[in-house]
Structures are given as structure tokens and as C-alpha cells.
Amino acid sequence: MPVEQLAVFLENKSGRLAEITKVIADSGVNIRAMSVADTADYGILRLIVDQVATARAALKENGFTVSAADVLAVEVPDRVGGLARILKIIEEAGLNVEYMYAFVNKSGDSAVMIFRFEQMEAAIAALQKAGCHLLSGDEVCGM
Amino acid sequence: MYWQKDFECMPEADIRALQLNRLQKTLERVATHVPFYRNAFTAGKIDVKAVKSLDDIRRFPFTCKQDLRNNYPYGLFAVPLREVVRVHSSSGTTGIATVVGYTRNDIVTWSDLVARLLCGAGVTADDMVQIAFGYGLFTGGFGLHYGCERLGASVIPISSGNTRRQIQIMQDFKTTALVCTPSYALKLADVMMDMGINPNGLSLRVGLFGGEPWSEAMRQELNQRLGIRATDNYGLSEVMGPGVAWECEECNGQHINEDHFLVELLHPETLQPVAPGEIGELVITTLTREAFPVIRYRSRDLARLLPEPCSCGRTFRRITRLLGRSDDMLIIKGVNVFPTQIESTLFAVDGTEPHYRLIVDRENNEDKLTVMVEVNESIFSDSMKTQKALIDTIKERLASDLGVGVTVKLVEEKTLERFDGKASVVIDNRKF
Known part of the structure; x- marks a missing residue:
């Protein structure tokens, strides 16, 4: 019954979120839901996507730290x-x-x-x- | 004003003769009583009885901080423990501290050498000296304390910390001389301003600063803001503590207590003597220490020798202020910090890879150490609570291992440049 969610580590610097969404878009994955939890230094982006494995591989390939939960x-x-x-x-x-x-x-x-x-x-x-x-x-x- | 004029103004030839005599005795003593030195001399086929000139010291092997660690705690003591009346330990450790011991005579000598530096700075029995160096295993507090008492000055053993109370006491007790690190003195000046206290209304007239590198510009600022004459002094726990070298009233270089220390200035890589006036590493041999004699200790501190005589009349040669380190050691709030310590602490936190960068800043005259650590899958969590807990764990372990508070920042994977040399993982933004 659980749904697999991806989480991505984000440094608080401009353009990072745009880069992540672009990587996901380029891999042909659709984002269904997202949220960002942030501190002054970093943020944790949580994503529900339609193709978890594809998105995860694309993000890792582009150097992002990803975890699934x-x-x-x-x-x-x-x-x-x-x-x-x-x-x-x-x-x-x-x-x-x-x-x-x-x-x-x-x-x-x-x-x-x-x-x-x-x-x-x-x-x-x-x-x-x-x-x-x-x-x-x-x-x-x-x- | 001299404390021991017969020594401080001794003719040069007499100093060298005294040094040679004391060197010969020290070498014979360590060869007899300290297995580490005896073995090293035997391995190098060095006969201590063949030492006929001060230059012969160059045939002897060096002693490094690691040698002290390897012989932790008492392996390098040259007297039985019952003759030791005090031990101190170096600040900043990599798991194993270095321990040094003092006999009753060592304490008397140390007190005299510190009394010399106090006299040189113009402190007298009429002064009220506020010692804001930490008391404890660190040599700073007790070293200055005993020197003041030897001189007959009144000591306020307030130790470090609690800046507002320091200022209150400075005001109420009419402190005339201040002992601390130069950066802490600047912090005191800042807090005085916050408290609306005019330093000119205080009785303060002289500052005795040490424990970290500082600049001439910083001296001028301290002089002006606190209305004092700021003087520099140098020491390291491995050979004694404060009182190895110190500035006289000329405030132009630090006289080495040459009757008690033989100081070589060597190129840190070739380990050959540098030309007079060139920057070299201070390599120190103790000449009178009983409990803990050290032969050719590599201090890693860089300075230049000032060969010309000083107008104060003292004949002890002078070195400049400290000009840096020949290793990657950082001095943060007076505490010695090695980047390798941070690496081993990070290794000990589960899942952390030792990709890190150290950033040192000085904000409001206080050193600030930031450790940037790269995140990776095994330490990244989608839960903020877990992520924060990990950062706190790293922070607490570093603070406890280093003895100094740090800020920890997680950064994205593979964004910190990779270096071969460890020294370059440090970005020191402080200006000395």
C-alpha cells in the first residue's frame, strides 16, 4: 500500500530547484507532488513521480544525493x-x-x-x- | 628593567660557552635516563661525549610531536615520577595528547623565565595582573601565574571566558596588566564598547599577549583601543610553556632565553640552517629542563632571526613574531587544531566520508571554524529530524575531539574540490 517517494538533498543556492526539475523533465518523468523542507543552509526536496526508478537514476547521474522512502x-x-x-x-x-x-x-x-x-x-x-x-x-x- | 641581568646581558661568548656546557650535560642525561633518546643516538652512532661545539647539535636526530605521542604519557621523562611536581598537557589532540612534566627546579626556572618576560614588558611588583589565559592542563595560565608571583606582582587568576565579568573585575580591581590571546584582547575591547565602558577610564597599561599569531596592525589597534602597550611572547608546552622568547620594551622582536634554550632556524624541508634573516622553523633544544628535556624539537613555528643587537642592552638574540606554521596546524581561539583530527572524527561518524573543507573566519574578533561536509546517500535522510540529528552528532563529536566549537554545514555531494595535499582543505580567511 505504501507509495515510493524520492528525497533529494539541496544546498540553499539559487537555481538548484530549477536544475532538479529540469533533470527530471529531461528524463521524461512527471512530478505528481512535491514539498521542500528547508533550513538556512540546506533543504530536503521530496517528490512523488510517475517513474521512480527512472527519476532516481537521472538524478544520481547528475550528481544529486537521492534517497527513497x-x-x-x-x-x-x-x-x-x-x-x-x-x-x-x-x-x-x-x-x-x-x-x-x-x-x-x-x-x-x-x-x-x-x-x-x-x-x-x-x-x-x-x-x-x-x-x-x-x-x-x-x-x-x-x- | 631586567629580572636576571647577569644572564640577560651576558656577553655573547659567555652565552655560547654556557649553552655548550648545558647542552653537553643535557645530552648525557637523556642518553642515560631516556630510552627513546639513547636508542636514537645508538642507532645514529652518535657519541654524546664527542659534542665539542654548538654546531655538533646538527648531528642529532629531531624530536617530533609524534615522538611525544608515541611515548605517552611518561615515556620521555628523564626523572622518576616522585621528582615530578607538575604535569601539563598540550592543547589540541589527535586522540593522544602530549604530556610534559616539571620538577621543583623546573618550576623555579620557568617562573624566572616568565618573570623576565614580565619585566621586559615593564611589569613590576606594583602591577595588578589579570590572567585571562585558561588555567588547567594548558601551560598558559599557570606559566604566567607563577612568573607574576615570582616577580611579586599581584595576580588575578580569573582564567578564560566570561567576558563581561572580566571587564567588571578589570574595572573594580584596577587591573594594570592583561594576559590573554591578542584576539581575546580585541574582543574585550569590543565588549567594553557594548557596555559603554571607556578603556581610558581603566587602569590598564600593558598587555602580555601570546598563544596565537598576530600582526603589527593588530598591535597598533590594541594599543590604541585599550590604551596599553601590547607585547608579544612565545612559548610551547613541549619545551616548557610561555617564556621561551619575549619582547622587551622596544617591542621589536622577541629575545630568546638562550641560557635555557638552544634555538636553530631550519628550512622546514631541507632541514638545513637558513641564512641569517631568512624564514625558518624554530627547532628547540632545552638546556636546563630536568623532568622533560627535549632534543631538537620541531616546533613547526616559523620565524626569522633578528641578528642585530637590541638597544635594550640584552644580549639574547631575537626572533620576529611568529610568521606561520610549517605544517597545517590551525590555531583556533588559542587551541591547536589539525585538519587530520577532523578527518578521523568524521570517519568515526557512521557513513560519513571524509570529504570536508575547513573555513576559518574571524567574526567580531572571535575565531569561527566551519566544517563543510559532503552529504552522501548513507547519511542523507528525507526526514529533517534525522538530518539535523546527524549534523548535531558531527558537531558534538568535533567539538569534544577538537576542544573548540564548530559550525557544521552539509553540502552537496562531490562539490568540494579534491586535493592531494591535506593543507589545501583549509580556507583561512583571517588576517594576521
């Missing part, structure tokens, strides 16, 4: 309180969200949020038990 793509009903309900489930299950960010595209009538948990298995169990829809890698690529 499993994340969950959770469907969030697109209405008031949709996200609050999901977060309540997570809280009640005693799970820690390492970070989260939103998808650009919608899945039907729902928004999609990416979650990174420390305890992946427990998170899957809790969310599924509460009736949340977790998107598969194929579903994410097909969006």
Missing part, C-alpha cells in the same frame, strides 16, 4: 473537516507524523495527502481500520 498517499474527502478527521485517527492511534504535504491533483472528488510515518505498518492498519482509502503506487501514477 515509503510514504502513504491518503485520500482526504474534499469538504470541511476532511483533514481534521484523518488527523484525529492518526492521533488516536498514537502515531507520529514525520511530515505531510498535499497532492496537486485530486482523486475523483477527494484531495490526496502524503504522510510520512515513523511506524508505517501501524499507520496503514489504523487508517484502513477507520475506512480511509490509501492510494497504491499505480493509482498515484494514474492520477
Whole structure:
């Protein structure tokens, strides 16, 4: 059920993000979602793409440091309180969200949020038990 | 003003005769009591009894910092430990420190040699001396402390740190002489300004600075901003500590205590004597040390000899201020730091490759050491928490291994230039 996410190390200098997106574009890969966590000195770019292996190889070839991690793509009903309900489930299950960010595209009538948990298995169990829809890698690529 | 005029103004020929006599005794003593030297002399087929002139020292092998480490802690002591009344240890280590010992006589000699430097700078029994050098294993604090007491000056043993308190005490206790590193003296001047204290309203009149290289421009700035006469002095723990060489009131070069040290100036690569006035590495042989005599110690400090006589009347030859190092050692806030130490610390952090660059800056008169480390897959995490924790780990280990705080910056892989020589991994932006 987890979706594979790529993370790229970025020094805080101008043009780096543009270079990364160009490398990905040149390899024919489509970016589905992204977020940047940054400090004064460096940033961590997280990406959901439609062809993980291709993007990873292209980035490495261009000298970027890349790591892959499993994340969950959770469907969030697109209405008031949709996200609050999901977060309540997570809280009640005693799970820690390492970070989260939103998808650009919608899945039907729902928004999609990416979650990174420390305890992946427990998170899957809790969310599924509460009736949340977790998107598969194929579903994410097909969006 | 002299402390031991009979020695400080001794005719040149007498100094050389005294040096030779003391050298012969020292060589015989180490050959008898220190296996390291005995073995080295035997291996080189050198007969200590055949030493007939000071130039004969050139037949003897050098002693390096690594030799001191190899014999850690007491291997090079020339007396039984029961005769040792004090040990000191060098600041800045690569895992193994160097340890030096002092007998009761060594402490008396050291005190006298420091009293000479204090006298040379114009300090008297009427002075109130604030010692802002660290007290502890570092020789700076205790060296100056004993010299002041020997001279009869009043000591404020405040040690290093806590700048505002230093200034408060300087004001309240009416400090007349300040002992610290020159960069710390500038920091004191800055903080005084922040505190709205006019240095001219203080009783300060003389500064005794050492422990790191500094420039004539910095001296002028210190003189002007603190209203003092700033003097330079030189020493290293391996041969004694402060008091090896020091400036007299002329403030033009540092007189070597030649009755206690035989100093050669050698080309750092050929190890041949440099022409008079040329830059060379100071290679020092102790002439009177009992607990820890050292033969031809390679200090790695660079200076020039000033052959012409000094107008102060002292006959001891002078060296210039320190002009640099013949190795890649850095002096950060008075602490000796070797790039190789940083490498071994980085190696010890899981997954870190030792691709790094050191940047040294001086901000607000304080040294700042930044270590740039290349990221790689095994230390990169998509989690900010994990990434920060790794940087903190590197930072803490470096600070604890080096004895000086550092800033750690992660940079992208393969963006730091590769060098063959380790020295070039350092970018020192400080101006001396």
C-alpha cells in the first residue's frame, strides 16, 4: 500500500530547484507532488513521480544525493473537516507524523495527502481500520 | 628593567660557552635516563661525549610531536615520577595528547623565565595582573601565574571566558596588566564598547599577549583601543610553556632565553640552517629542563632571526613574531587544531566520508571554524529530524575531539574540490 517517494538533498543556492526539475523533465518523468523542507543552509526536496526508478537514476547521474522512502498517499474527502478527521485517527492511534504535504491533483472528488510515518505498518492498519482509502503506487501514477 | 641581568646581558661568548656546557650535560642525561633518546643516538652512532661545539647539535636526530605521542604519557621523562611536581598537557589532540612534566627546579626556572618576560614588558611588583589565559592542563595560565608571583606582582587568576565579568573585575580591581590571546584582547575591547565602558577610564597599561599569531596592525589597534602597550611572547608546552622568547620594551622582536634554550632556524624541508634573516622553523633544544628535556624539537613555528643587537642592552638574540606554521596546524581561539583530527572524527561518524573543507573566519574578533561536509546517500535522510540529528552528532563529536566549537554545514555531494595535499582543505580567511 505504501507509495515510493524520492528525497533529494539541496544546498540553499539559487537555481538548484530549477536544475532538479529540469533533470527530471529531461528524463521524461512527471512530478505528481512535491514539498521542500528547508533550513538556512540546506533543504530536503521530496517528490512523488510517475517513474521512480527512472527519476532516481537521472538524478544520481547528475550528481544529486537521492534517497527513497515509503510514504502513504491518503485520500482526504474534499469538504470541511476532511483533514481534521484523518488527523484525529492518526492521533488516536498514537502515531507520529514525520511530515505531510498535499497532492496537486485530486482523486475523483477527494484531495490526496502524503504522510510520512515513523511506524508505517501501524499507520496503514489504523487508517484502513477507520475506512480511509490509501492510494497504491499505480493509482498515484494514474492520477 | 631586567629580572636576571647577569644572564640577560651576558656577553655573547659567555652565552655560547654556557649553552655548550648545558647542552653537553643535557645530552648525557637523556642518553642515560631516556630510552627513546639513547636508542636514537645508538642507532645514529652518535657519541654524546664527542659534542665539542654548538654546531655538533646538527648531528642529532629531531624530536617530533609524534615522538611525544608515541611515548605517552611518561615515556620521555628523564626523572622518576616522585621528582615530578607538575604535569601539563598540550592543547589540541589527535586522540593522544602530549604530556610534559616539571620538577621543583623546573618550576623555579620557568617562573624566572616568565618573570623576565614580565619585566621586559615593564611589569613590576606594583602591577595588578589579570590572567585571562585558561588555567588547567594548558601551560598558559599557570606559566604566567607563577612568573607574576615570582616577580611579586599581584595576580588575578580569573582564567578564560566570561567576558563581561572580566571587564567588571578589570574595572573594580584596577587591573594594570592583561594576559590573554591578542584576539581575546580585541574582543574585550569590543565588549567594553557594548557596555559603554571607556578603556581610558581603566587602569590598564600593558598587555602580555601570546598563544596565537598576530600582526603589527593588530598591535597598533590594541594599543590604541585599550590604551596599553601590547607585547608579544612565545612559548610551547613541549619545551616548557610561555617564556621561551619575549619582547622587551622596544617591542621589536622577541629575545630568546638562550641560557635555557638552544634555538636553530631550519628550512622546514631541507632541514638545513637558513641564512641569517631568512624564514625558518624554530627547532628547540632545552638546556636546563630536568623532568622533560627535549632534543631538537620541531616546533613547526616559523620565524626569522633578528641578528642585530637590541638597544635594550640584552644580549639574547631575537626572533620576529611568529610568521606561520610549517605544517597545517590551525590555531583556533588559542587551541591547536589539525585538519587530520577532523578527518578521523568524521570517519568515526557512521557513513560519513571524509570529504570536508575547513573555513576559518574571524567574526567580531572571535575565531569561527566551519566544517563543510559532503552529504552522501548513507547519511542523507528525507526526514529533517534525522538530518539535523546527524549534523548535531558531527558537531558534538568535533567539538569534544577538537576542544573548540564548530559550525557544521552539509553540502552537496562531490562539490568540494579534491586535493592531494591535506593543507589545501583549509580556507583561512583571517588576517594576521
